[in-house]
Amino acid sequence: MAKKSQTEKLCSLEEAISRFVPDGVSVAMGLQLESMIPFAAGHEIIRQDKRDLTLIGPISDILFDQIIGAGCAKKVVAAWVGNVMMGSAYNFRRAIEDGIPRCLEIADHTNFTIALALHAAALGVPFLPTYTAGGSSLFSRNHGLAEFEAPFTGEKMGAVRAISPDVTIVQAQRADAFGNAHVWGNLGASPDAARAAKHVIVVAEEIVEPKVIASDPNRTVIPGFLVSAIAEVPFGAHPSPVQGFYNRDNECYREYHKATKTRQEFETWLHDWVTGVKDRKEFLQRLGEDRVNSLKVRKHAWSARADFGN
Amino acid sequence: MAKKSQTEKLCSLEEAISRFVPDGVSVAMGLQLESMIPFAAGHEIIRQDKRDLTLIGPISDILFDQIIGAGCAKKVVAAWVGNVMMGSAYNFRRAIEDGIPRCLEIADHTNFTIALALHAAALGVPFLPTYTAGGSSLFSRNHGLAEFEAPFTGEKMGAVRAISPDVTIVQAQRADAFGNAHVWGNLGASPDAARAAKHVIVVAEEIVEPKVIASDPNRTVIPGFLVSAIAEVPFGAHPSPVQGFYNRDNECYREYHKATKTRQEFETWLHDWVTGVKDRKEFLQRLGEDRVNSLKVRKHAWSARADFGN
Amino acid sequence: MDYTLSELMVATAAREIHDGDVVFVGMRLPLIAYVVAKNTHAPQAVGVFENGVLRSTPARELLFTMSDGPNITGALSCLSMLECMALLQQGRVSLGFLGAAEVDRHGNLNSTEVQDSSGKMVRLPGSGGACDIAALSKRFVALLDHQKFRLPEKVHYITSPGYGPWRDSGRLKEGGPAAVITTKAVLRFSPQGEAYLHSYHPGTTVEDVVANTGWPLEVSPEARETKPPTKQELRVIRNYDPKGFWTK
């Protein structure tokens, strides 16, 4: 880790996934809930036909459903798997209910317990205490949750076991070639997931000069010395939104919902949008220039400047 | 708390201290280590002759020493009390060693354990686990630290009891009249201390229009609905620095070191700079325009803008 | 009727928000309820979203998810999920909203897995933040599609805790369900934590509600018809969701 401090880590998304997401690892993604979900990275994982992954994230919207449908996952550690706008995620259901395309193990969390699990790992402790989930059935099936007696007060509390992902994939608005990344808007569990991970892949809308990043160190929620690879992928989070870059492509979630009700339909969808596509650039071509342009920010809202001078 | 959401809380520092720092309460201050220490607020506490306060903070530089010397404190909960640049804090020593001007109780922490204690309260849990301080003598004297057996791993760990200050005083670069505050630079334990507290007083270098604050919600580390009072006090942190506003007045720390070696000398210093002065404005007049101007930012360094549009 | 069932539910939910409340808003109908409350009787309410967003003003445009651009622009604060959940755990959140697939006699919610009519397990998306809101907010309100199989005597999996022994002491004592707003009625809870019929929506009857509930539902002697949305409430709803995406 230490050796990488200020070396350039810029590479293609293909190379980043190939090097840092081997079969069998645990991958945290979609940490900011419905925005900045690294769909391009997920699609590259599918194209490279990774196997036996453990997917970690609070909700992921439809990204986990796609990876599950492609047969890349053996386990999901999440609070919610579905289509936020439309409801059910059909591949997830088929995998859990019928083992199609393969059996899927699930560790059910809540948004809070998964945030705490990542926070524990980011803090370097084996667990964190909490009151949430008291009275629920979660403790009975998730071995990452347990009851214990708290020191000082002696009360019964929940303990959430730390989760250290093998790799965390973080979407950022901008980063420099050393991996120092600016992220703004809702942060979700992104900073903790990055610090909790053994490797971090940053997918940025744009690579900028180091001086842009250094001009606002409070915005640098991912310090580059924790990053293994950084890839520049414009529209890399589509159809989820990236504040200041593009809006959510709601139509895409509707279409996915309609197009994945049966296994056969999903296979067609997967070929059309993922496996039959070379990379994100080709994906955007297929989406069409008009549609892509229609998603771009219409009304800019610039932050007031802050003076870091002395 | 809830009722205060977007009501104006702007008042004088005098009124803020008078209303929210009654005798006997615990006060967290100096949460960002050597910068943005709320000296103006501390001096107002001394002028209003508050009694039996418990002072909470990682180091506070010389602020706690002044409040202790003025006889306002009965207890210090801190990791370090001294003069960062010069060494000893003489009032702290006199109080601990000789009970002058009154006996002082101390709960010795480390920077990490006090950060964890405030983080625990900010998270709403009675304690947090840690590995720090293992092997040290801290556990034997500080009742806020204990050993316990961790769930899952069964290992022996340290537990840090939560600290919820009655009031946290936070220095901010800018805020709106509702208490929503922008803070940048090193954050120390400031955000956690604000969230851990029953009341928050914000001392801002400048009050700005709400739209300035709303233009950058990631900079708003103190949301106004947790704030009880907000005061505009330019140079309110002097002699500590405020990034983007003024630099550290090193000379002041040197002078304080020299001028407080004996109790008598300290009493003179206290009269000259605190009790014999009406408010921060008069303090700055006494300091002199040239000295004040010499501390102002010489070279601006503006943050790159971020687009919050959609 | 000159309003939809969804509009009635939104208006009913909005009235659960008191001025000054810190509200865990959620999505869909509760989100619109928050907009209605802010624009009518609760201008000082603060909205908390688990993605890390705090808002003192509703977003200018209709949201499909809480992380849509308009919910970020002009937010009170953008934090982490942990920091928003911490407000819940501290007891600073006065009200939370959530949906569910099943609600039982004591207000326990299941949104993890159910059985279909053939007895086959159907997997649902899971808790998300629902369990956290149910466990830790001072009061919570659940929304439900009122069908008999969705209101069993006892849910077989508790995703989000209602009333039970866990409310007898400790941190969870402070909370619990305040109301269940269904497509037919509003249920509230007795001091013993049992649901009773508080009001039935216009167009339905006490008998219809009882017949479509999976246990012998207690009926309050003061049970009355649910108050329909006011003109002002409808104006806010239709202004915010003009195409009726969530409220038609």
Place this chain on the structure above:
Amino acid sequence: MDYTLSELMVATAAREIHDGDVVFVGMRLPLIAYVVAKNTHAPQAVGVFENGVLRSTPARELLFTMSDGPNITGALSCLSMLECMALLQQGRVSLGFLGAAEVDRHGNLNSTEVQDSSGKMVRLPGSGGACDIAALSKRFVALLDHQKFRLPEKVHYITSPGYGPWRDSGRLKEGGPAAVITTKAVLRFSPQGEAYLHSYHPGTTVEDVVANTGWPLEVSPEARETKPPTKQELRVIRNYDPKGFWTK
């Protein structure tokens, strides 16, 4: 001598920093050691400051505290104290520096309270982050004014843990003191955790060091004179602290 004792100590401390290290920097002499290392053999070292600052470049001007303006401008990242301490607890910090009033035979440090010659207790500022750095960094280096009373057999209060039973297992097994750089010598530690004389500074002798140590100090058969600062090291030091505020 064409260099000061402080300059010798700074150069010696700088050589403890390996390229790529994540260093908990501290203030005063170690801060300058970090500047020297970055400008000589360890350009890839990252500095961590407990106020919440990460830097990959040294601040442009001399710092009196880690929160001075120049240490913030152009920082790698500005975080919270907790986030920086978390790097320590995760085991990501390869080296930490700290000062102390007393160091004992097993590298335990006291900076909380000492007794003066009359036996009266003298209160010192306390741990600050020292205990955290000592407990949790992979290696730590302490700096000390070499006087016999400052090197007791056993400190009566352990502010910052050196070697002891707590290093036998668990998380603290990974760390411990690597060196104590005093005003007379460099001490290192045996596999059993006992200090021995590794080198004595130019102008002093083995006998002088041993005579000024509060226990029978083991002397390494390879004990030699401490290597003086190079011209390059001195150039960096004097460029950074031209008035010799910390290094005269």
